[in-house]
Every structure is written in C-alpha cells, then in structure tokens.
Amino acid sequence: MILGLESSCDETAVALFSPSQGLAGEWIASQIATHAQHGGVVPDLAAREHLRNFGPLLQQAQAEVGFSAVTMVAVTHGPGLAPCLALGVAAAQALGRALHVPVAGVNHLRGHVWSAFLPVHAEAPGEFALRAAALLPHLGLIVSGGNTLLFVLNRERRLTVLAATRDDAAGEALDKGAKLLGLGYPGGPLIERTARSGRIDAFDFPRGIGAKRDLSFSFSGLKTSLRYRIEKMSPEEVAKDMPDLCASYQEAVVDALERKTGLALEQGGGAFRSLGLSGGVANNGRLRERLAELARRERVAFLPSRPEHTGDNAGMIAFAAWADPACLPSAGLQVVPGLALEGA
Numbered sequence: 001m002i003l004g005l006e007s008s009c010d011e012t013a014v015a016l017f018s019p020s021q022g023l024a025g026e027w028i029a030s031q032i033a034t035h036a037q038h039g040g041v042v043p044d045l046a047a048r049e050h051l052r053n054f055g056p057l058l059q060q061a062q063a064e065v066g067f068s069a070v071t072m073v074a075v076t077h078g079p080g081l082a083p084c085l086a087l088g089v090a091a092a093q094a095l096g097r098a099l100h101v102p103v104a105g106v107n108h109l110r111g112h113v114w115s116a117f118l119p120v121h122a123e124a125p126g127e128f129a130l131r132a133a134a135l136l137p138h139l140g141l142i143v144s145g146g147n148t149l150l151f152v153l154n155r156e157r158r159l160t161v162l163a164a165t166r167d168d169a170a171g172e173a174l175d176k177g178a179k180l181l182g183l184g185y186p187g188g189p190l191i192e193r194t195a196r197s198g199r200i201d202a203f204d205f206p207r208g209i210g211a212k213r214d215l216s217f218s219f220s221g222l223k224t225s226l227r228y229r230i231e232k233m234s235p236e237e238v239a240k241d242m243p244d245l246c247a248s249y250q251e252a253v254v255d256a257l258e259r260k261t262g263l264a265l266e267q268g269g270g271a272f273r274s275l276g277l278s279g280g281v282a283n284n285g286r287l288r289e290r291l292a293e294l295a296r297r298e299r300v301a302f303l304p305s306r307p308e309h310t311g312d313n314a315g316m317i318a319f320a321a322w323a324d325p326a327c328l329p330s331a332g333l334q335v336v337p338g339l340a341l342e343g344a
C-alpha cells in the first residue's frame with residue numbers, strides 16, 4: 001500500500017491506496033472555516049493547522065487500516081505554500097524512517113491529473129493498465145483556485161502542458177467575483193448556488209477568448225468588467241439582480257473553459273480518447289454539464305474527478321505516486337513551492 005500525505009494549501013489529508021484494491025481509507029481535515037474569516041488562505045495560519053491536524057489524522061488511519069502493508073510514503077512537495085509543504089514533507093520523511101520504506105515527492109498537479117483516473121481504477125483495479133491504455137492519449141483540464149491548465153497525457157503516461165492562464169485562474173476569477181458581489185469566501189460554490197435562480201444571458205460579460213487558435217486562458221478582463229458593471233448599479237439593484245449577475249458571470253467562466261477545451265480537442269485531430277476534468281472548480285455542476293456535453297459531441301470518454309477528489313486530497317497523491325512514471329522515491333526530497341506541472 002502507498003501512504004499519501006497532502007498539505008500544500010488549506011487541507012490536511014492522509015490516504016492509503018492499495019494497487020490491487022483501491023483506496024483503503026482517506027482522512028481529511030479542512031481549514032475553510034479558519035480562513036473564511038480572513039477572506040482567503042493565510043499561509044502561517046494554514047501551517048499551524050497542518051501541524052495540529054497531521055497527528056490525529058495519522059492516528060485515525062493507523063487505527064482504522066494500519067500501516068503494516070505500507071511499502072512507500074508519497075507526499076506533495078510542490079507547488080503550494082512553503083511552510084505547509086514543509087510540514088508534510090517532514091512528516092513523510094519521519095514516517096518513511098519509522099516504517100523503513102522509501103518516500104516519493106509528488107507534484108500536486110500530477111495528483112489532480114490522476115484524480116480523473118481514480119474512478120477507472122476503482123471500477124476494476126486489476127484491469128487498470130488495460131483500461132487506462134484505451135483512454136490515452138488523454139486531454140485534461142485542471143481548474144482550481146491557483147491553476148487553469150490544459151495538458152496532454154500521452155500513451156506512455158508522459159505529460160505535456162498545452163496551455164495555462166495568462167492572468168487569474170478560473171477559481172480565482174470566481175472567488176474575486178464573489179468578493180466584488182459581497183458573497184464571501186470561497187466564492188465558487190456561493191456563485192454556483194446563487195446562480196441557480198438566475199439567467200445566464202441577463203448580463204453580457206467578456207469571454208477572454210483572445211486569438212482564434214490560442215489555447216491560453218484569461219480571466220482578468222472578466223473580473224474588471226463585473227466591477228465596472230456593478231459600479232453603475234445601486235446596492236438595491238445589485239441585490240435584486242444577484243442571481244442574474246452570478247449566472248451570467250459563472251457562464252462566462254464556464255464558456256471560456258469549454259471553448260478552449262473544445263479547441264484543444266479539435267487541434268488534436270481526433271487523437272484524444274478521453275477528456276478529464278479536475279481541481280476545485282470541477283465541482284461546479286454547470287461546468288461538468290458543459291464538458292460532458294462536449295465529450296459526447298466529440299466522442300471521447302468523459303473522466304470527471306469524483307466530487308471528493310476535486311479539491312485537495314491525499315487519495316490522488318497516493319494514486320499518482322503509483323500511476324505516474326515521473327513520481328519516483330527520492331532520498332533527498334526537497335520542498336519546491338513553485339514546482340511546474342512538467343517538473344518532477
């Protein structure tokens with residue numbers, strides 16, 4: 001079994017993954033309530049919470065499943081908040097020593113990449129190699145609070161980044177939009193909930209599409225356009241139109257994501273066999289719906305992460321350590337806060 005640890009941002013998580021049986025257990029402590037009071041994640045506060053949470057989570061994992069079958073520890077070593085990553089890596093190294101097993105550093109983004117394949121493994125662990133091979137090459141979209149990325153996973157399970165955002169990440173656009181609207185933090189789920197009773201075409205927000213063949217994303221213009229829009233409205237009008245503002249704003253984000261993903265599929269010339277969707281924003285029902293529709297139209301399998309694996313979690317870290325050929329144990333593990341997806 002692989003023991004996975006995750007502490008790159010505001011979730012402390014532990015998981016045990018068995019290649020022959022799947023996830024044997026996952027334990028997670030969220031800090032959302034702590035950071036909500038500050039309107040965003042405070043790194044030092046987050047590190048303090050990780051320090052407080054790792055012990056009890058590991059204790060629970062040991063009591064409920066046990067560590068006797070563990071053959072490797074996998075830990076997120078970047079990208080993320082330096083003091084938070086350091087706590088996870090220190091805990092992993094101590095566990096590696098105590099259990100006499102090697103420790104692998106896992107790129108957090110590779111965790112998100114592979115989270116889309118966790119349901120494929122869960123369905124038939126013994127057939128994973130065969131089933132995964134039939135789903136490659138894979139086009140994936142990672143949408144989170146810090147990243148918006150389109151990547152390719154080729155037949156050899158090697159990763160290439162196709163496009164990223166030129167400014168804000170999709171989640172950041174939703175969080176900043178929610179802040180402008182006075183909805184609170186994190187904004188994505190609040191915008192989604194408020195948007196349910198609104199019209200997607202009530203307001204005309206820019207899509208940040210850029211040049212026709214350009215795959216990169218841009219969301220800063222959208223946020224600015226929302227600011228200008230509500231500056232021209234009275235507080236009463238904003239309150240009355242809140243569902244319409246949310247629905248139209250969310251649609252602009254989702255539309256940009258869907259159109260660029262569609263363009264990437266088209267540029268692949270029919271080579272892609274599956275389309276993945278992961279990261280915190282992948283929780284969004286409208287985005288899941290639009291990408292499922294796109295996948296159907298383009299005749300590729302749709303692989304959205306399960307809701308419990310869209311946000312940060314240790315299950316995807318343990319799984320990536322097993323599934324991704326780039327994740328190898330290392331004696332001199334370093335914390336790399338700015339690690340890129342194509343980095344180790």
Ligand code: AMP
Pocket residue numbers: 143144145146170171172174175186187188189192279280281282283284285310311312
């Ligand atoms: P992550 O960075 O992967 O931890 O994901 C956090 C981001 O996901 C934040 O920007 C949230 O606003 C966003 N998010 C979470 N749930 C939803 C949702 N249902 N709809 C849109 N965005 C969401």
Ligand code: MG
Pocket residue numbers: 108112144279280311312
């Ligand atoms: Mg993440």
